[in-house]
Amino acid sequence: MSQSSPQSRVAIVGAGLSGLACARELKLRGISCTLFDRGRSLGGRLSTREVRVGGQSFRFNHGAPALHANTPEFQRVIADWVEMGAARWLQEPRVIAGSPSTQTIPERLASGLDVRSSSSVVSIARADGCWDLRSQQYPDNSVRFDEYSNVVFACPPEQARRVLEASQLGIPEELAAVSSIPAWVCMLVIEKANENEMFPSTIRCDSAEGVASIHIQHQDKRRAALVVTMSDAWSMTQNGRTIEDAEPLIMKASLNALNRVASGLYQLRHVQFAQAHRWGLARPSSRIDMACLYSTALRMGFCGDWFAGPHGHWVDAEAAYLSGIAVAEQIAKHD
Structure with missing residues (x-):
């Protein structure tokens, strides 16, 4: 397992399942990261409402309401969640629900991570080989975060495109082709x-x-x-x-x-x-048969449920999680 150089810092836009998976994998590899999420609570659609x-x-x-595993990799992941008490098996094979609620899963995954909630990244800029982020902190404060070695978009394609357009940066053709x-x-x-x-x-x-x-x-x-x-x-x-x-x-x-x-x-x-x-x-309305997108030149990555994996077998939460792992591996590989 490679260790990061001291200056490695990764900004992850989105603290849903994909962003959390990416952050945990980076942390395991000794790479510092910060998650930014526009919501007040993390987890994206892994959310719970109580009445x-x-x-x-x-x-x-x-x-x-339920998370499905099609691949052995994700089956091992959800089995670990069940063992740690964050999920329970349902009557269907290879299907889980959060325990006591779905919100438990992202809360457990976020333990020990640097998460900035209510923080909507609106633009990014590259200077001296580093990425600077401008974030809208609710309700009305604009905050700048400087000097990240890498930036990862772990959010819906539309949100990633909006940030890139506001930053006057090019949009990868794979990202341009996907909608939600x-x-x-x-x-x-x-x-x-x-x-x-x-x-x-x-x-x-x-x-x-x-x-x-x-x-x-x-x-x-x-x-x-x-x-x-x-x-x-x-x-x-x-x-x-x-x-x-x-x-x-x-x-x-x-x-x-x-x-x-x-x-x-x-x-x-x-x-x-x-x-x-x-x-x-x-x-996503469609998925790409790739694990993730990563540019070594820009040190910019993309992950999420719009990636179906190299063999096209990933779906939904499984796709989000495994894609997050994949982009973290790419960052570590080129660190």
Whole structure:
């Protein structure tokens, strides 16, 4: 394992799963790094929302209700998360959920790392072989961070392009070719019409009503808490709707889909809580069969879920994580 030279410092734009994976790998290799994230909390879509309904608290993993592993590399990673208590196995093979919530995973990964939250990088500039960053610190302060040897974009393609354009820097053709699509989700608490009705942890749907999947977050004899994820096609078609307009449509479609596996027991009157959420940059519209992008001349890298790996097998969280590892390896290799 190579050790870094004293001047090596890496700036990582984005503290989602890909950025955190990159930072942890760099730290293991002795390379200093700082993560900058525009959000108030880290993790990107690995987020959790907690609400109280009828005196009871419910947690919704509304960004990533479940994480899947297609490759042996990521299977080993999620097995480690389960062993450390940050995740639990679901009924499906090679699938996990965060424990006690999805937010636990990025919180554990961020332990010991330098993370600057509420810090939106707006431009970068190269001087004397180093990168300087200008960040908008919420609510209204502009801060400059100087002298990073490398910069890594671990954020959606649109955000990376925006920074490069503002910095009057060229955009790699691979980055220019990728865009993100939205995802509508809805968090529901429903009263059970039959106390003996117990749902599987994940219900796959055929998208006939626009529903892609239903993930059961909690259930007892009286109630069930669900995260409903709408299909890509439905989400893109309804992208312009407000939350208030989308919520009843998703709720009706969800109950229709649920009733196909639950004998038609559920009606709108059984819904005790409903809240829709739109992820504007949820997932890439296409993926590149590469592990990451890295320019040795510029010392600039890109990682995220828009990379499918050299054999095209990576998807979603797996792609984000393994891509972050890959760009860290490139930095260490050329350090």
